[in-house]
Amino acid sequence: MDANLTKQSNFDAIIIGGGACGLMCAVQAGFLGKKTLIIERNNRLGAKILISGGGRCNYTNLHTSAQQFLSGNTHFSKSALSQWTVDDTIGFFETYGIYGQEKTLGQLFPTTNKAKDIVDVFSSLCDDLQQTVWLDTEVTSIQKEGDQFIVAYQGNRGKGALRVPKVVIASGGLPVQKLGASDFGLRTGRAFGLNVVKPMPALVPLTITGKDQSWYEQLSGNSIFCRVWNDRISFEENILFTHWGLSGPAVLQISSYWQAGEVFYIDMLPHQRMSNVIAAEKVSNPKKMLLNLLATLFTRKFAEALSGSLPVQKNISSLSKVDVELVEQLIHQFKVKPAGDKGYDKAEVMRGGIDTAELSSKTLEAKKVSGLYFGGECVDVTGWLGGYNFQWAWACGFVIAQQI
Structure with missing residues (x-):
């Protein structure tokens, strides 16, 4: 100088x-x-x-x-x-x-x-x-x-x-x-x-690419209160589906504890057990379709999006033990493997x-x-x-x- x-x-x-x-x-x-x-x-x-x-x-x-x-x-x-x-x-x-x-x-x-x-x-x-x-x-x-x-x-x-x-x-x-x-x-x-x-980047939205991207895209705008967790931490707040992946407070929180290549899990119904909900519905409304039950717990769009993974067209009374276990696992242990994050300008x-x-x-x-x-x-x-x-x-x- x-x-x-x-x-x-x-x-x-x-x-x-x-x-x-x-x-x-x-x-x-x-x-x-x-x-x-x-x-x-x-x-x-x-x-x-x-x-x-x-x-x-x-x-x-x-x-x-x-x-x-x-x-x-x-x-x-x-x-x-x-x-x-x-x-x-x-x-x-x-x-x-x-x-x-x-x-x-x-x-x-x-x-x-x-x-x-x-x-x-x-x-x-x-x-x-x-x-x-x-x-x-x-x-x-x-x-x-x-x-x-x-x-x-x-x-x-x-x-x-x-x-x-x-x-x-x-x-x-x-x-x-x-x-x-x-x-x-x-x-x-x-x-x-x-x-x-x-x-x-921290407190940042996460991206989904590849074969799962279109599934997330169709749910863009849907928000669900969840528990999001990995082996280090968990958070209970809303998640938000977007056309490029996941955002919302719970996802922003977990992003700070996420490393590339890792997975985390989402419990879509953190304060209830899906098996208990189904058991109660079998008594009160056995002819209700699983799709309609899910639509009362989440958004209709989200329930319909699960049709590729769950027997949503079945009546509650006709769900087998294996069916219930499948629903239970998907709702309470929804596995997410992000491709990356949205970077510093969205963090x-x-x-x-x-x-x-x-x-x-x-x-x-x-x-x-x-x-x-x-x-x-x-x-x-x-x-x-x-x-x-x-x-x-x-x-x-x-x-x-x-x-x-």
């Missing part, structure tokens, strides 16, 4: 990324009297916040604990989550007029149902606390000289570089490219000699990232590089669907702010 373009800044830290983690970090640092500069490559703050939850922003989850996070170190998230709790998140937003309403499974949304209100809180606080924000600006390199970092940038302020004592990498993960996602955090980690756990988050072994769990500072911090999605901590990743981001922002 040309020395003439490098200036000593008066910032305590530069925060790269104006998303959930970066915004919380800047605001909390401001409360402590610190001055930060947020550098954001988009033309607005909180781009991913604004589209989350269908534009409503599921900003935390009441049931948050380390158990809802995937990581190479399952204990790593405990420190940050204890330093900034769900109650802290709720109290913070209530202070600025954002009140939560609980939806399913502990998910908390603003009562206004507007993600913009969440971003507006941070924008206003950054102004009030005199935290500087540069939009449409991209960091091109980060170097360390002694106890200072040289952060080179280019954008609507031209090209230049700033010297600063501390740098926070809050640049997110690889989803979603149209929102400015990049591998910047991963590249920066590698450049400083940090190990990176292989990144992969909610990224799994993998900066190896937690490289960071202090208490401060999120890189052990090998003093003054360099990583938080949010670029770290190998990935939450379940339902507000957990936001809680992790807020916690990271708070924790790092205490250090700068």
